[in-house]
Amino acid sequence: MQSTSTASSEPALAQPAPVRRLMSLDALRGFDMFWIAGGEEIFHVLAKTTGWAWAFFMAEQFTHVEWDGFRPYDCIFPLFLFMAGVSTPFAVGSRLERGVAKSELARKIITRGLILVVLGIVYNNGLFTKPISDMRFPSVLARIGLAGMFGQLIYLYFPNPKVQYAWFAGLLLGYWAAMKLIPVPGCGAGVLTMDCSLAGYVDRSVLPGRLYLKVHDPEGLFSTIPAIATALLGIFSGKLLRSDGPSAHRDQKTLWLVLGGISCLVLGYSWGLVFPINKNLWTSSFTLVAGGWSILMLALFYWIIDVKKVSGWAFFFTVIGMNSILIYIAGEFIDFEYAAKFFFSGILSFFSEPIRAVGAVLAFLAVKWAFLYFLYKKKVFLRV
Template sequence: MSNPTNGRLISLDALRGFVMFWIMSGEHIIHALAKAAPIPIFLWMSSQLHHAEWNGITFYDMIFPVFLFVAGVSMPYSFEKKMNLAGVSTPQELPSKEKRKIYLSMLRRTIILVVLGFVVNGLLRFDGFDHTRFASVLGRIGIAWFFAGMIYLNFDFKKQFIWFLGILMGYYAAMKWIPVPEFGAGVLTKEGSLEGYIDRLFLPGRLHSTVYDPEGIFSTLPAISTALLGVFTGTFLKAKNQFSINAKLILMALTAVLLIIAGLIWDIDFPINKHLWTSSFVCFVGGFSILFFVFFYLIIDLSGFHKWAFPLILIGSNSILIYIAAEGSVDFKHTADYFFGGMIQYLPMIWQPVFVALSVTGVQLLLLYFLYKRKWFLKI
């Protein structure tokens, strides 16, 4: 097997595209299939493409953290050129002047993602300050990525790991032991959690769920640890050390299993909960994120089987753009109906929603292919 760890990882775009596919239209295909052909596999897949109501986890709950994990994996690779130009082997050795440039670039990216998050949430509808939701998926990605990057640039691995554990343990301690007025300490409900209380006190505008926001202020803290897990993975994979690539993959898989077990054990006292982004959630989903990455890396980058993943690469290479478009800024259904609606109407009624969903995916992929061939990417 080849070892492409020093170049661009195609698997990162493919994995990013895989998780984004379900958000942009894949979920609608599966839900329609489950109604048209209610066999166990489709019903189970459909059930996995909804968020858990509160405690517990589904595949849909993993999409956001896997995306953030991938952003962390790419960080050691994205800084490699700057380290080579400066003649240093670690980001901590970069000259202060070079670091300041990186800080400004990272801050710019974060601000753009936060503002784009506002736009996705309807800022341009001008509904008024009180009706605008300021917390967002893109905002959390930007903020968590920024602070993970700051830790990566300024601390060696041992101290990075201390940050990782400190954030998870600190968040756990605060959520369990700091009392909330009228509820007390350790009440992990929508109304009674410290996270929800902080959102109600300090988060301006409209909260996503009235009494808390799943992308709120305090729960962004453990999301930094999710990004750091990606940083650790990318750093380990890229490092030149005594481990062969096969040994690295085995160690990564074993680490993933240990994280999943740790998440399940922690779940007993601090439930796995995507809404609160609990520390057990970070461990559990972090383990699966590593397993997803190992699979894609092994199949695509090492084995060279990447043609099957081309649609995923199209999505992953323009993931932010298609996310913004799919979240409401572009009416893909209208376009798909214009081109395919005439044919679909002659299909059996029960199967029409399936082909409507497939036609939407087709239109999205055609747009992404057009952008890909012209090398037009939304780079932030």
């Protein structure tokens, strides 16, 4: 892990060439991270303080489905992993074209993946030593690290598109077959409950420490298998956007993305009839549904920013996207809420309760964004 203050230095794998070559990717990454960083609290606070029906509806959309089903908020995490895949053809592909050895690239890819696993452990457990039995090892960062790592290695060592598609299909079909056909002791085969799923059983059997839901972890080891397919969907999209062949026209690329996203949604929702859409299990149907929406979001941002060149509005999100991993972990070590109260509590005290509550959330987000903007102006970015 390193920081950089040189604008001309070569981007690392965590923030690769698309930072300059694909503006829409950083904007979309920042848009995604905005909600992770606290943006969803705007609707929760509005619902709580006003009782407005539309606020309750929006607040519900920014919560996770308890088990089976899908809401927009369930797409936040897979969208981030998907974008890590989109950046791969720009970062790894450009280095391959310059003659960098595959072994060197593989070493960097694996190192980055393992660093993210370690950062995830620190994020979950802090810097102080805990008994292993009290530590949680799976994490969002670990899933991004491992799934992204294997997706990049497939891209690196299996350059034939047909083979990459075979990997994609094999991961989803193989996971489906395993979850449906392999029996779990005391439960049998194909029982997709929190207590009886194969994913939960494998994680309980092999992972040290504690699981997030005691008997199951939504970022567990076994369900990382279909998450690799999420990264591959991003890689396929990135290859299209970087291509110079018949689809080089940007409007055509946007259309292909839209068609690809719709196809994933149709297949995913259809598959969900027999293999439920479930984020906790990262089912194959969930992979396709979340991937389909992710592709459509990328198409929208790409069309507006890179095709139509309407990009001024995206600067707010680009600042966040340039340091997305940093702002994700910074809240564990920086008290942004205290800073927000210090700077804005006096002003907010003159307003009514609903305005104070919403204003407190906006102040919290403003302090975070100001912190990122300062780093952006200083050209300081967290690299992994």
